[in-house]
Amino acid sequence: MISDWTPQEIANILTQLDKKQLPFSGYTLRGCQLLGSGSFAAVYSATKRNGGGRYAIKVTGFGEKHIDPKEFDSTMSAQMRLSHKCKNIVRIYDYAQLYVCLDSSNRVVRVQHDSAAKNAEPPENCLLLQFAVLERLTPVVERKRYGGLSVTVKQLAEGDETEIFRLGKQIGAALKIVHDRKMLHRDIKLENIFYDSVHKQYKLGDFGIARVVQDGLASTVAFTKGYGAPEIVVTGQERYDCTADIYSFGMVLFVLLNELRFPDSDCYHVNAGAQYCPGYILPPPSLGSEDAARLVEKMCRFSPDDRYQSMTEVCDEMSRLGLVPVLKNRSVNYKTLAVLSGALLILGVGILMLCGKYPDSTDILQNNPWISPLMISLACLFGCQSIALRKPMRQSLQWSYSLLIWGGMMLIYALLIVRAKLPIVAEASVKSELIEVIVPGLIQKYQGDKIGVGGLIVCLLWLLRERYQMKRDAS
Secondary structure, three states: OOOOOOHHHHHHHHHHHHHOOOOOOOEEEEEEEEEEEOOOEEEEEEEEOOOOOOEEEEEEOOOOOOOOHHHHHHHHHHHHHHHHHOOOEOOEEEEEEEEEEEOOOOOEEEEEEHHHHOOOOOOOOOEEEEEEEEEOOEEOEEEOOOOOEEEOOHHHHOOOHHHHHHHHHHHHHHHHHHHHOOEEOOOOOHHHEEEEOOOOEEEEOOOOOOEEOOOOOEOOOOOOOOOOOHHHHOOOOOOEOHHHHHHHHHHHHHHHHOOOOOOOOOOOOOOHHHHOOOOOOOOOOOOOOHHHHHHHHHHOOOOHHHOOOOHHHHHHHHHHOOOOOOOOOHHHHHHHHHHHHHHHHHHHHHHHHHHHHOOOOOHHHHHOOOHHHHHHHHHHHHHHHHHHHOOOOOHHHHHHHHHHHHHHHHHHHHHHHHHHHOHHHHHHOOOOHHHHHHHHHHHHHHOHHHHHHHHHHHHHHHHHHHHHHHHHHHO
């Protein structure tokens, strides 16, 4: 909790600023509803002043710690840019710094924006408050009322490896963007990962101590014990690179796979004597596969030279081992396919029955007899794919499966067109008894060229749809 100030005193000062439409003219606190607090920051519920929207305002400056104004400006602007590049980074909409002068009764008597003091000395005897407007998300972990920690996402709480590595894929993508922009996050931990329950996405937040490192090396010590890399925690080394972030990220995955326990610990408290002992080898977590254990162990090796050297390597290894989860829309896909299959089957059979019962009153259907078999064949195809997609399937495997089943169906339709339009070619080829008996009758009765063209169009469109979804989910 924030020290030195009581919640009532903080709320009183923030309310006074809010009435002056400070620090943001477009956003307002909603009764100073506290969403959460840490050692030197607090997060409050917020909304737009003209109504609508759910936001959060993070406030720093009431505690014993505070961020250097220039560093705050640098990290906030960096996070704003990065959040527009990657959907897995917590979005920042605005930020501000205020020098607030108070009287003995904590009444606000003067306020000066940091921008007004950039070329001058900061005002004396003023409180420097730093604010950031964030998208309102659910933290992955929350402190319980009487101590301890709880996981807010059900699948993560149950130790579901698929869900844990869905988080891994998304946070890994965010961290890769950060590193590609010559930055180190330096404080990756469960408390800084958030969940967007609307879009079902995990997001990396709290860039308060992130640093831009042009040469790839940080020059100040910053860490959270348990998540901090050994080269920082043990030796206080001031020159470290992205492998320190990789260690922290690996420890996030380990803790989730180890039922919220740090290595050689029976709870969510670090056993520093074991974990930071020179040459320490990470034990396998209590949950998860051997592949998952090997991946995490290499991410968290004691020596930075023995770890993965980039987030690209980590993400590629997760994909190679099959730890990257299925498409997030897989369950929606198989349900959509099942419904579509049933509808096409009902329509196809219904048209056949209609043609049989009323042969003289269905001229359109009688003149286009290929409509019914096309619907029935597509219904069977959609049904087969729906059954297959109910099982867990890696993204790459799902695409291979789609290529196989849809490509095979497109080949069949193409052959029907060739056989219908080029009978001479077909007669000159090698014929089997099955083709001789079945195919000509099918073409003669149902106009195979029209079946083929319709089937090709539908299959191609569906294949392109699936490819688009996979690219969108991988981005």
